Amino acid sequence: MADTEAKMVPFVERMPRPPLVEKNRSMASVTDLIAGGVERKTPLWWWIAISITGSFAAFGVFCIFYLLFTGVGVWGNNIPVGWAWDITNFVFWIGIGHAGTLISAILLLTRQRWRTAVNRSSEAMTLFAVICAAIFPGVHVGRFWMSWFLAPVPVPNWIWPNFRSALMWDVFAVSTYFTVSVLFWFLGLVPDLATMRDRARSRFAKFCYGVLALGWRGGNRHWRHYEMAYLILAGISTPLVLSVHSTVSFDFATSILPAWHTTIFPPYFVAGAIFGGFAMVLTLLIPARALYKLHDIITWNHIDVMCKIILVTGSIVGYAYIMEFFVAYYGGNPFERFAFLNRYFGPYWWASWTMFTCNVLMPQLFWVRAFRRNIWTVYFVSMCANAGMWFERFVIFVIALHRDFLPSAWRMYYPTWVDVFTFIGSHGIFITLFLLFIRFLPMVAISEVKSVLPEADPHHRPHPPSIGSGESMEEARA
Amino acid sequence: MSAAAVRKNAFGAVAEFGSAGELYHAAEKVRDAGYRFWDVHSPFPIHGMNKAMGLKKSPLGYIIFCGGSLGCLTAVLLEFIPSSFLNPLIVHGKPVNFFTVPPFVPIMFELTVLFSAFTAFFGVFVLNRLPRLHHPLFDHEPFLRFSTDGFFLVIESVDPKFSDTETREFLEGIGGKAVAVLYEND
Numbered sequence: 001m002a003d004t005e006a007k008m009v010p011f012v013e014r015m016p017r018p019p020l021v022e023k024n025r026s027m028a029s030v031t032d033l034i035a036g037g038v039e040r041k042t043p044l045w046w047w048i049a050i051s052i053t054g055s056f057a058a059f060g061v062f063c064i065f066y067l068l069f070t071g072v073g074v075w076g077n078n079i080p081v082g083w084a085w086d087i088t089n090f091v092f093w094i095g096i097g098h099a100g101t102l103i104s105a106i107l108l109l110t111r112q113r114w115r116t117a118v119n120r121s122s123e124a125m126t127l128f129a130v131i132c133a134a135i136f137p138g139v140h141v142g143r144f145w146m147s148w149f150l151a152p153v154p155v156p157n158w159i160w161p162n163f164r165s166a167l168m169w170d171v172f173a174v175s176t177y178f179t180v181s182v183l184f185w186f187l188g189l190v191p192d193l194a195t196m197r198d199r200a201r202s203r204f205a206k207f208c209y210g211v212l213a214l215g216w217r218g219g220n221r222h223w224r225h226y227e228m229a230y231l232i233l234a235g236i237s238t239p240l241v242l243s244v245h246s247t248v249s250f251d252f253a254t255s256i257l258p259a260w261h262t263t264i265f266p267p268y269f270v271a272g273a274i275f276g277g278f279a280m281v282l283t284l285l286i287p288a289r290a291l292y293k294l295h296d297i298i299t300w301n302h303i304d305v306m307c308k309i310i311l312v313t314g315s316i317v318g319y320a321y322i323m324e325f326f327v328a329y330y331g332g333n334p335f336e337r338f339a340f341l342n343r344y345f346g347p348y349w350w351a352s353w354t355m356f357t358c359n360v361l362m363p364q365l366f367w368v369r370a371f372r373r374n375i376w377t378v379y380f381v382s383m384c385a386n387a388g389m390w391f392e393r394f395v396i397f398v399i400a401l402h403r404d405f406l407p408s409a410w411r412m413y414y415p416t417w418v419d420v421f422t423f424i425g426s427h428g429i430f431i432t433l434f435l436l437f438i439r440f441l442p443m444v445a446i447s448e449v450k451s452v453l454p455e456a457d458p459h460h461r462p463h464p465p466s467i468g469s470g471e472s473m474e475e476a477r478a
Numbered sequence: 479m480s481a482a483a484v485r486k487n488a489f490g491a492v493a494e495f496g497s498a499g500e501l502y503h504a505a506e507k508v509r510d511a512g513y514r515f516w517d518v519h520s521p522f523p524i525h526g527m528n529k530a531m532g533l534k535k536s537p538l539g540y541i542i543f544c545g546g547s548l549g550c551l552t553a554v555l556l557e558f559i560p561s562s563f564l565n566p567l568i569v570h571g572k573p574v575n576f577f578t579v580p581p582f583v584p585i586m587f588e589l590t591v592l593f594s595a596f597t598a599f600f601g602v603f604v605l606n607r608l609p610r611l612h613h614p615l616f617d618h619e620p621f622l623r624f625s626t627d628g629f630f631l632v633i634e635s636v637d638p639k640f641s642d643t644e645t646r647e648f649l650e651g652i653g654g655k656a657v658a659v660l661y662e663n664d
Contacts, residue, residue, distance in 0.1 A: 027627035187602065191521075198622040198624075214603065216608065218625060220528070221533065224528055225536045450522045458525065
């Protein structure tokens, strides 16, 4: 008897998946938790944090102005190392953005519903990372006020950009990436801005959120178009996110420099970008989750899944490192072979081994479940990955440039204080923007989290949520 | 509502439902009753609601396809006109003609994506007649919970079947709670 009853119950109900939102929270309590964090008085930690990051950002901006008024010579770039920390930082930041778009686009298409807890903040991270990235090539052109030459506009001197240049592709790829990310992010934000508007107590807040919410009233006739747009934006962002870092890698892969001139670059760059991006997502979300008490929404299951992605992409990156080395040996090109020996055993050996340790060896800890579920190991590996991915770009760009074909052209590269502080300043800008974001906007997509609650399914058999429901809710409604 | 208020133009009748499931079944009944100018409001898109309301798939996809095609065409013209006619630039000794297409492809791809994204974003708001600064529903205080955990069904007075009394009774009959008829300029 019991056996037949068990057969009548669908498999999914006998073996339920772990809930995406823990403690069986109701919709109202999800809203209260996320929106309430924005509405409460500005906490002291926020002021302390933003004054520190804001100071770094301000000094970074000072360094940028110092460069613009003095010249690119204030950096340590030389000949042959004409691209150094600037391109390293550019690719580092662009890569970080990729996790946000992966979460918002690819995981939407593959119906990974856990993405709802982290997509908003990682998309915001994408935008801020791309802003930081854009600084470096922008100021490296030297005559910053001439950077509009990159745009294909008719000018009297009849100069047009070379559309067949990888650098020109990059201009289009990065600007498209930024614009599409902004649109995608803002579209997702509109229903939540409506939530903020409807909850706002002060007139000023109601006005600001009201203007931004564009009069959203959640009708299904609206959701119908909205969902279609969201799906298609995800669909077009998927090839976009894969193409952006591929295009960035073309800047190098289409050249003839040993260690740059390889076909493995596009997939290798994309895997590395996702690896570094997820590390940065964890770096930002683990503190934000604790400060905003979002443990029920960004659960251990979420962190566990992201750790697994770091493990997979870190291993792909490791495969690429080893395969590059093998191809250099097997290809028989003496310049290529030298470039790779020089990478691991030359004057910058420490950078390469830091890269290899941080990106390939440390993530292997995540094979063990206990390490994926310990806040300190997760944070440690994420920080390793952040550092490792910066070193990866340094290794690829600076080490390849400093010793190319002719020994007479070889030269070491040393950064100056302007290099160092512009880089630190970009971190200041990044974290300052992120702090402003979590202060004024809901850092979790409220409407999307609600849509993955069990009771959001119209065919769900109801059982009362244990938090924020029952008597108190009925009283609140009465 | 007071007697004086009834004389004003009604905007529509609004009813609240307890859950996504209740709203779903109510929508099926409203659809079957033959109403045309009505909508359901929920904090998130409810799966299958288009079917329950008898709505077709959004046409936005076709519009975005046109936008994307326009983007691709823009890129083709933007690249080939300057490179072939205005300022033929010989790079790597390669000619600039139709047969050297591959290096022009990345920008075609990017502009296709860019134009599609703009069409998608603005398409949603044009099709939804948004942004608008105000709407009669926002005068109905309980409705503001639509963005938290309220599920509402609204039948507008422009519907030919609408009537102050019958529609209210109909909404109460299908399980709507706190049914109210809203009046413009209330």
